[in-house]
Amino acid sequence: MAERYDVQEVEARWQRRWEQEGTYQVDLDDPRPPSYVLCMYPYPSGPAHQGHVRNYTFGDVLVRYRTMKGEAVLSPFGFDSFGLPAENAAIKGGMPPRAYTEARIAELKRSVRRLGAVYDWRREIRSHDPDYILWNQVIFLELLKAGLAYRAEAPVNWCPGCHTVLANEQVLADGTCERSGDVVERRNLEQWFLRITRYADELVDALDGLDWPERVKTMQRNWIGRSLGAQFSLPVKNRPELSIDVFTTRPDTAFGMTYAVLAPEHPLVETLTTPEQRAEVEELAARASEESDIERLSSEGSLDKRGAFTGSYVVNPFNGEPIPVYVADYVLIGYGTGAIMAVPAEDQRDYDFAALYGLPVVRTVEPPEGFEGGAYSGDGPHINSRWLNGLDNAAAKAKAIEWLTAQGIGQATVNYRLRDWLISRQRYWGCPIPVVYCPTDGIQGVARDDLPVLLPEDVEFRPTGQSPLRFHEGFLNATCPKCGGPAKRETDTMDTFVDSSWYFLRFANPHHEDGPIDVAAARQYLPVDRYIGGITHAILHLLYARFYTRALGDIGLSPPEIREPFEQLFCQGMIRMDGKAMSKSRGNVVSPDTYFDTVGADALRLFHLFAGPPVEDIDWSEQSDEIIEGCLRFLGRVWRLASGDIGGEATSSDGSPGAGELRREVHRTIARVTADIERYGFNTAVAALMELTNTVYRHVHAGTDGTIVSEAIDTLLELLAPFAPHLAAEAYEHRHGIHVHTRPWPEADPSELAVERTTLVVQVNGKLRDRIEVDAGLGEDEVIALALASDKVQQLLGDVAPRRVVARPPSLVNIVA
RNA sequence: GCCCGGAUGGCGGAAUGGUAGACGCGGCGGCCUCAAAAGCCGCUGUCUGAAAGGGCGUGCGGGUUCGAGUCCCGCUCCGGGCACCA
Numbered sequence: 001m002a003e004r005y006d007v008q009e010v011e012a013r014w015q016r017r018w019e020q021e022g023t024y025q026v027d028l029d030d031p032r033p034p035s036y037v038l039c040m041y042p043y044p045s046g047p048a049h050q051g052h053v054r055n056y057t058f059g060d061v062l063v064r065y066r067t068m069k070g071e072a073v074l075s076p077f078g079f080d081s082f083g084l085p086a087e088n089a090a091i092k093g094g095m096p097p098r099a100y101t102e103a104r105i106a107e108l109k110r111s112v113r114r115l116g117a118v119y120d121w122r123r124e125i126r127s128h129d130p131d132y133i134l135w136n137q138v139i140f141l142e143l144l145k146a147g148l149a150y151r152a153e154a155p156v157n158w159c160p161g162c163h164t165v166l167a168n169e170q171v172l173a174d175g176t177c178e179r180s181g182d183v184v185e186r187r188n189l190e191q192w193f194l195r196i197t198r199y200a201d202e203l204v205d206a207l208d209g210l211d212w213p214e215r216v217k218t219m220q221r222n223w224i225g226r227s228l229g230a231q232f233s234l235p236v237k238n239r240p241e242l243s244i245d246v247f248t249t250r251p252d253t254a255f256g257m258t259y260a261v262l263a264p265e266h267p268l269v270e271t272l273t274t275p276e277q278r279a280e281v282e283e284l285a286a287r288a289s290e291e292s293d294i295e296r297l298s299s300e301g302s303l304d305k306r307g308a309f310t311g312s313y314v315v316n317p318f319n320g321e322p323i324p325v326y327v328a329d330y331v332l333i334g335y336g337t338g339a340i341m342a343v344p345a346e347d348q349r350d351y352d353f354a355a356l357y358g359l360p361v362v363r364t365v366e367p368p369e370g371f372e373g374g375a376y377s378g379d380g381p382h383i384n385s386r387w388l389n390g391l392d393n394a395a396a397k398a399k400a401i402e403w404l405t406a407q408g409i410g411q412a413t414v415n416y417r418l419r420d421w422l423i424s425r426q427r428y429w430g431c432p433i434p435v436v437y438c439p440t441d442g443i444q445g446v447a448r449d450d451l452p453v454l455l456p457e458d459v460e461f462r463p464t465g466q467s468p469l470r471f472h473e474g475f476l477n478a479t480c481p482k483c484g485g486p487a488k489r490e491t492d493t494m495d496t497f498v499d500s501s502w503y504f505l506r507f508a509n510p511h512h513e514d515g516p517i518d519v520a521a522a523r524q525y526l527p528v529d530r531y532i533g534g535i536t537h538a539i540l541h542l543l544y545a546r547f548y549t550r551a552l553g554d555i556g557l558s559p560p561e562i563r564e565p566f567e568q569l570f571c572q573g574m575i576r577m578d579g580k581a582m583s584k585s586r587g588n589v590v591s592p593d594t595y596f597d598t599v600g601a602d603a604l605r606l607f608h609l610f611a612g613p614p615v616e617d618i619d620w621s622e623q624s625d626e627i628i629e630g631c632l633r634f635l636g637r638v639w640r641l642a643s644g645d646i647g648g649e650a651t652s653s654d655g656s657p658g659a660g661e662l663r664r665e666v667h668r669t670i671a672r673v674t675a676d677i678e679r680y681g682f683n684t685a686v687a688a689l690m691e692l693t694n695t696v697y698r699h700v701h702a703g704t705d706g707t708i709v710s711e712a713i714d715t716l717l718e719l720l721a722p723f724a725p726h727l728a729a730e731a732y733e734h735r736h737g738i739h740v741h742t743r744p745w746p747e748a749d750p751s752e753l754a755v756e757r758t759t760l761v762v763q764v765n766g767k768l769r770d771r772i773e774v775d776a777g778l779g780e781d782e783v784i785a786l787a788l789a790s791d792k793v794q795q796l797l798g799d800v801a802p803r804r805v806v807a808r809p810p811s812l813v814n815i816v817a
Numbered sequence: 818g819c820c821c822g823g824a825u826g827g828c829g830g831a832a833u834g835g836u837a838g839a840c841g842c843g844g845c846g847g848c849c850u851c852a853a854a855a856g857c858c859g860c861u862g863u864c865u866g867a868a869a870g871g872g873c874g875u876g877c878g879g880g881u882u883c884g885a886g887u888c889c890c891g892c893u894c895c896g897g898g899c900a901c902c903a
Contacts, residue, residue: 329901330903332903334902335902336903340903347903348901352901416902610840610841611829616830617896626842627829636856637856684830684839689840690839690840690841701857701858763836763883766883766885767884803883814884816884
């Protein structure tokens with residue numbers, strides 16, 4: 001059997017077998033306990049890159065491990081196949097989007113198969129398939145019925161590069177498009193929104209219970225940005241019919257309010273600006289509207305010329321004092337009420353503004369002794385605040401809100417940074433929004449029988465960037481489902497994040513015909529036990545999916561008790577090269593296919609598993625190829641062991657001294673590898689397997705009992721099966737004619753884990769001075785006696801009696817002299 | 818500015834408060850071979866020493882402890898997130 005290992009032949013053969021034998025197919029009547037391991041479904045951009053390989057290798061280890069553990073592991077795969085690149089390719093004169101996308105899917109699928117990652121391909125989902133479009137549209141119409149989808153005019157983000165509007169989540173902090181890098185413009189447009197804000201509280205509260213990386217949870221918390229405060233009105237002086245509503249998180253500081261500020265876009269600006277101030281205010285408003293978000297949001301630069309007095313005054317209801325009303329661009333129309341009470345003493349922005357415009361500063365919270373600087377936003381006793389004096393921040397806040405409520409001028413209010421999710425995209429290659437506009441009946445959802453609304457294929461892509469749907473007569477002209485008269489079809493398509501917000505629910509039964517989600521199947525497999533993907537989706541996809549899961553449950557399309565889609569989330573580190581992310585545009589990709597053709601999938605998998613902790617980023621360097629060679633060398637060592645190529649002269653029999661030691665090492669490795677897999681410690685799991693391999697080699701050379709060696713090799717192959725599945729399967733089949741991936745996961749025998757002999761470390765004053773091989777069962781007195789008797793200790797101590805001896809039997813004694 | 822994460826040999830990295838550097842890469846040496854490759858075996862933190870041994874050593878400075886890479890306080894540097902959100 002000591003034959004050469006033909007990587008290409010063996011890997012291809014096992015990949016076929018796993019699929020043909022349905023090793024990783026699960027069904028609804030599967031008697032094994034269900035579990036669900038999922039990697040984020042990819043946008044198909046061609047053959048897999050190293051990031052995919054890393055992702056799918058991690059997922060595959062878990063799928064194979066849990067299968068050997070006896071679970072029915074749902075392991076589906078799909079493609080997030082709508083999206084801009086396909087359409088851009090068409091505009092550049094390439095293939096039509098469908099053909100282009102399907103060609104990319106075929107390429108990606110091929111490399112995923114060559115990686116040896118196993119999926120139940122019967123469940124494949126592609127978001128551009130008519131079936132998926134149908135259910136996407138059904139869901140949309142149900143959301144519309146439930147009031148969770150609506151159309152409204154709002155200031156939106158327009159990306160000139162992508163020729164479409166974007167969700168807030170798709171605009172980076174510097175005001176550029178996350179996809180194209182263009183500076184995003186603000187436009188007032190009528191668009192479709194999903195009411196994610198209705199779930200804001202639940203989305204933020206439920207984060208606490210999730211087994212997710214803390215930083216992802218923090219990012220979501222920040223994004224939702226819940227703040228608790230109060231809203232109340234400031235009556236305009238001498239104009240009893242007018243008042244300004246303001247939102248504040250610090251109603252306790254209201255006695256220090258020395259002016260009020262309106263956002264330049266605030267509707268009352270026009271009314272409140274006096275003729276003398278008009279020119280100045282209008283100039284400011286004009287400049288603010290022209291400025292990009294980058295400039296507008298920048299905290300850099302002076303506040304000079306960024307504010308203007310309206311000429312009007314409002315009355316501070318707390319003390320009856322009149323205060324001036326300003327307009328300033330640092331107040332945003334989209335947050336709170338678009339107007340604020342300004343308290344310079346306790347808010348740094350207000351302080352800076354006040355300093356510039358010569359406005360008074362009245363402290364209402366006593367700063368601590370020696371406090372220097374402008375605004376003090378910390379806690380402290382209230383001053384200059386009449387009936388709030390002496391109270392701390394929290395008590396004063398509660399009392400202020402109570403007073404506002406009693407006066408009937410305000411109440412406690414919660415504000416969120418989170419906005420509703422804008423899903424309209426002015427692009428072709430996406431799921432059509434299934435509504436028509438009727439001159440008599442207005443917005444009408446397309447009738448169920450007319451779904452799905454599919455994309456016409458006889459379209460012309462224009463370099464203007466305008467969606468071809470807008471010029472396609474056959475698509476545009478529809479009939480109103482209510483009156484039967486002519487109507488115009490919606491030409492916008494959905495954000496592709498809509499597609500990815502529920503695919504994991506569909507996977508439970510992707511062929512279900514009575515609705516988007518098979519409720520019973522979803523109950524069986526969801527939530528996803530292990531969700532694996534990149535940190536890049538920390539907000540976008542992962543927040544939308546949490547929202548959708550809840551919304552679908554609440555409108556009766558999915559099990560309402562499933563609130564969270566992903567019980568545990570694991571975010572793998574990125575692969576970098578020269579400090580930058582590997583990407584096609586940077587031209588620094590190292591194609592996995594090259595490795596499949598040479599060293600094989602197992603060696604590349606091992607590299608990704610072994611190179612470092614899965615959460616950390618890894619650098620692809622010159623050393624990477626050498627490490628891959630090392631992984632290949634390790635696989636060769638295992639293969640030669642398993643095929644009986646080395647040693648072989650099993651000299652001693654059962655009683656050989658090495659046998660017990662080897663067996664203990666095997667069980668120790670079982671325990672280590674199992675624990676490491678559970679905590680995503682794949683790098684140390686592989687290291688443990690390498691150690692065991694080295695140990696077995698030593699025992700073979702030492703002539704340890706062949707039966708024990710053989711057992712050790714079998715266990716080694718079983719433990720290796722999730723990591724290097726092809727080689728493990730091939731070797732195991734050669735030895736036993738059994739498919740290793742159908743074997744139960746080995747269990748560590750606790751009695752084998754108990755060691756008999758151990759090394760007693762002897763320290764003097766905390767420094768290592770001697771090591772003594774001892775019986776592991778020794779007690780405190782015995783190890784101390786041994787330690788004190790040590791020659792080295794005797795020499796060091798001389799005549800001095802130890803002042804203290806600390807013993808941790810059986811492994812350590814520290815003598816304090 | 819605020820909030821996280823990190824810093825360990827030539828390199829990637831291991832280490833429930835208890836032998837720092839597992840495992841691997843690279844390097845050095847040996848065996849095998851006509852030779853090479855492959856393979857197998859061994860050495861490899863640093864200084865000192867012929868050796869035995871000893872000194873030093875986990876970004877920097879303090880502290881807690883019998884004992885600190887690990888815990889606490891104060892810094893430096895790197896990476897990431899948030900940042901006019903009232």
